[in-house]
Amino acid sequence: MGLRMRVHDKEPIAQAMRRFKKLIERSGMQKELRAHQYYEKPCEQRRRAMLRKQKAARKAQGLI
Numbered sequence: 001m002g003l004r005m006r007v008h009d010k011e012p013i014a015q016a017m018r019r020f021k022k023l024i025e026r027s028g029m030q031k032e033l034r035a036h037q038y039y040e041k042p043c044e045q046r047r048r049a050m051l052r053k054q055k056a057a058r059k060a061q062g063l064i
Helices: 013-027 029-036 042-063
Strands: none
Touching: 013 029
């Protein structure tokens, strides 16, 4: 997935970096990189997904 960002003439570097960080965060690339930073066994992925579903179900049950 390629992202492009054009730096405007006479734009301060700090402002360009801020825009770049927001672009990366909005695109979901940062989340993807963190997810692939370390290997996670398939059973651990399934376990985390199951826990996420259980937590969402408990939260929904409490709101009703």
